[in-house]
Amino acid sequence: MKNIDTSRLKSIVGEENIKTDPADLFIYGSDSSVHSASPWVVARPANTEQVQKIMAYANQDKIPVVTRGSGSGMCGQTVPVKGGITLDMKKMNKILEINPSDVFCRVEPGVVDDDLNQALKPFGVFYPPTPASSRIATIGGEIGNNASGVRSVKYGATRDSVLGLKVVLADGSLVNLGARTRVEATGYQLHKLIVGSEGTLGVVVEATLGFVPIPKFRCLGIANFDQLEDAGKTVADIMGSGIVPSMLELVDNVAIKAVNKTMNLGLPDVQAALLYEADGMVKEAVDYEIEAMQEVCRKNNGFGLVSSYDAEERAKIFLGRKKLFPALSKFSDLLSSTSLADDMAVPYSKMAETARKIHEIAKRNNIIMTAYGHCGSGCMHTKILMEPNRQDQWESAKKAVSEIYEYVRSVNGTTSAEHGIGISKASAFKLEKSDSLNLMSNIKRAFDPNNILNPGKLMDAHDDWVTATDLRYMVA
Amino acid sequence: METRPFEPKHLDKWKSNLDSCIRCGYCYEHCPVFKHTRWESDSPRAKLIILYGLLAGKLEPSTYIADKIFSCFHCGRCVAACSSGVPLIEVFTDAKRDFKGTAFEVSGTTSITNSDCAACLTCVRACPHEARDFINGKIVTDTVKCQSCGICIDICPNNAASSCLSYGTNSSALKNEIGNFLEKDTSKAIVFGCNWSYYPDFQSSKMDRAPSEYKILINMCGGRLEKTLILEPLLQNGWGVLVACCPDGDCEHDGNVKAKLHVKALRDLLGQMDINPERLQLVQIKHGDKAGFQKAIDTFMETINKLGPLKQ
The missing domain is CATH 3.30.70.2740 (Alpha-Beta Plaits)
Structure with a gap:
């Protein structure tokens, strides 16, 4: 450990919230990427004031600070290449407010995406960016990466849902960015700049997020293709036709073979498959969009078209895509x-x-x-x-x-x-x-x-x- | 005692599995040890990273590391959740083999025996993993075989069995949690949930407002809840207690059978004391039936709210 006054950090967050053993540092030096580099110390702040104090100290002594959520990033964002302090934000995990009438919620950065959606569900709304890792991904990490997921085609990425942020700057000062309104034209939209900045501009300590109604109807379909080009043209034709799918996923033959080999799912051994989904509050509107997408699939030689509103049937259709990630690992x-x-x-x-x-x-x-x-x-x-x-x-x-x-x-x-x-x-x-x-x-x-x-x-x-x-x- | 140097002989065969782990972290949310400490370094992924560090010569063996490796309840949830199909429990067991007999060997969550032991051999007979033995006049635990199920702790008539690390699942830790929760004016009930059945369904974030009327406390098995612990919430001004355990035939320790007997006896006792027995209920929920568990809690809370506080 270099030039770190751990006693000072302990006085800020408490001794029980500091880790300095080489094993802990080695663990916190990894994420889901291929990289590895250990921090000098791991600190687990519980509130904004503690983050401010840590940053003021780090800035004064020019100590690197890396903010970390669940460490599920895939490119080494939380791997501390220059050492320093890793801030484990998982303790700041409170859902502070759900405000249905103003259509926003306020959360601390350590809140897990799925937890937030579970809390929003009784209000009939959801937070849409949701990456595949939503079961462990924290909102802070998603903001750092501008995360998105399968439904971002319709609902946008994290940046589209962030209305405001409280951010502790490098010198320990606290700024309120954005607003609690759907639109804002008040100077530079600095909260949008923080989204996707990978912890290089400040430490997010609170986020104000928009949400959208949970659609009453959701229909998922699949189409197979003997030519990858046909599947690709179908994507372009669907997106260019004015239809707004809530999901449009491509799986190629290597992926299909991997799933069949490791999971024995018996998917058709085709060159490509497309999964398409539409959702909405009115069934006729969803029907219209599904039929329109299927028409485009047929026009581009798609076959084996199946679709369903039933949750179990949808899960079956999506199974190949869902199992792809583990299939590739195995x-x-x-x-x-x-x-x-x-x-x-x-x-x-x-x-x-x-x-x-x-x-x-x-x-x-x-x-x-x-x-x-x-x-x-x-x-x-x-x-x-x-x-x-x-x-x-x-x-x-x-x-x-x-x-x-x-x-x-x-x-x-x-x-x-x-x-x-x-x-x-x-x-x-x-x-x-x-x-x-x-x-x-x-x-x-x-x-x-x-x-x-x-x-x-x-x-x-x-x-x-x-x-x-x-x-x-x-x-x- | 003479020790041998640490050599990762058994671990060596898992090298490619350690590479296969894509470190996605999906094992975290399932691990009772991580859920208790909330430190990433206590997650199953962290254990694999440590073992890689030992094999690669990037970490030196230590009792600190051994404590992490020997801290596992063998619930196997991480194995089921693993994206890469890494047989984590087998890897951890081989790591324990490599640590066993070295200066770094610790007991972690495995059971130990204190000086109150009467050598009655009850625990030896009860251990489903053949981890306890009577050697040279003493009961000893094989820390590799021990799966931290806690049956010996529960069954020992002299309370001579325990574990060094319980991660919030032993009686004294649960008693503290009950006291802390029921201190609040808004608190009404305690729900005991079995580590094997329900824990994976609980997430990590907290609502800042509208504090919950009940708290779910995780124990190692419904059958291991002492009668006094089941009644503890009522003694601490709680309005009710819900004990959740596995359906008949699903518990590999038959702990659910024991839990049912305990609850039945205690409900009779409450009746004799003119306390409505409905304040203490037991539900059997199938593994992973999140919605069923929540529904059971909601129904129980409805009853409890109708009954009102115990002392009126």
Whole structure:
């Protein structure tokens, strides 16, 4: 541990809320990414005042501070590359207010997404960004990443639901950003800037979030395709037709094979499947949207069309997609599923071509990749299945990742749709945003002149993500 | 006692599984140890990270680490939730094997025996895991075999069995929780929920307003609730007690049978004391039936609210 007065931290949060054992630090040095780097100390604040005191101390002594929710990030956002204090925000977990008439709720950053939705349910409303990890993901972490999920095609990402934030700045001062109103035109929308800033601009201590009514009707359908291009064209045609699906997911053949191999689900061995969903308060309107989407599927040679309003039937239809994540992890004893180049977004018209390109690049680099994702919001997920103990596999992965991002930029896509940049995607991010990096650095300096908030991330991250930190695997 | 150096011999075969873990963290919400401490480093994922650290030579073995490895109730919920199919319990058991006999071996949540032991061998006979034995005139626990089920603790007539770490599940911790909760004016009832049946359904966030009228306290098994503990909420001005346990045949310890006997006897006793026995109820809920459990609590609270406070 370097230059840390732990007794001072203990006096702020209490001795029982400080961890300094090497084992704890090693644990808090990991998240769901490939990276590993230990903090010097973990502190667990219980309230805003404690966060302010910690930040004032850290700023004075120029100690790095990394804010952490559940540590489920996939790009190394919470891996403290420069050491310092990791702020574990899980103790600030209160749902402070649910205000149905003003249509907002106020929560502390450690509230778990699913908990919030459970609390909102009796009011007939829900908080919509909900990523796949909602069972453990904290609102603070979702704000840090501008998280989104399967229904973001209709309801938007986290940024669209954040009305206001209370943020402790690097010097320990507290600012109230945004408002408790649906619209605001009062100067810079700094709360929107904080969303997706990955803990580099301040520590969120309270969020005011909008919510939407739970739809009375929800219908989910599936369509199979013998050509990936047909599925891709269907996505573009649906999104360009004025229909607003509440979910539009693509699963490619590699993914289908993985699910069948590991889960024995017996899904049709087709080149692609599309899952489409519509929801609303009026059944006829939902019927109309489902029928319209099915019509587009048929026009593009989709077959095996099935749809249902029944919750159990919907669960069956969605099972293949739901099991995909674990299926990829269990694909082979030798291969590990890694999150690299895992959430790019491309224009709808390029969706099928992107999936093809991903397979082509994977084959050329001797690794296995799959393509799936929330294509309704332009997001394409991938996983790289590789032998993580082989150095040459990391070289291959690095090359493949670089080629994929080069392609994504060439079609005016973007590096990350929902998982953020962190360490793993920093080099691609810097290439994509080269003309605005200087501006971003100036903004960072304005918020954090001593560069203590999550240093070494985004534009300050290492260009070679493989050597930026220790890898979490034993590489030979 | 002579010790041997720590060598990760048994752990070694799990290297690829430790790589397979994608560290998604989905195991957290299911782990009673994590739920009690709320420290990430007490989650199943953390245990795997530690074991990777030991195998990779990035961490040195210590009693601190051993305490984490030996702290597991073997409920297996993390295994069921694992995205990557890592057999966590098997990995942890092999880690315990590697720590056993070293200077770092600790007891964690496994059972220990104190000097009050009369060597009656009741615990040896009762242990379903063959973890207790009578050696050289003493009862000893095999910390690798022990699954921290607590049956020996419950059954010992001399109260000579216990565990060093209970993570809020032993009688004294539960008694404290009851007292702390029922101190509030808004508090009315205690719901005892079995660790094996209900715990995964409870999430971590808290509502700041409208404090709950009841508190759910997790115990190791309905059958392990002492009669005095079941009555404790009523002694502390609570309005009622709900004991939740598994349906018939579902409890591998037959703890539900014992819980039913306890509750029946106590309800009779309440009747004799002119206290409405409805203030103490037992429900049997199928594993994972979250809605059923909530419905049972709501129905119970309706009854309790109709009955009003115990002392009027």
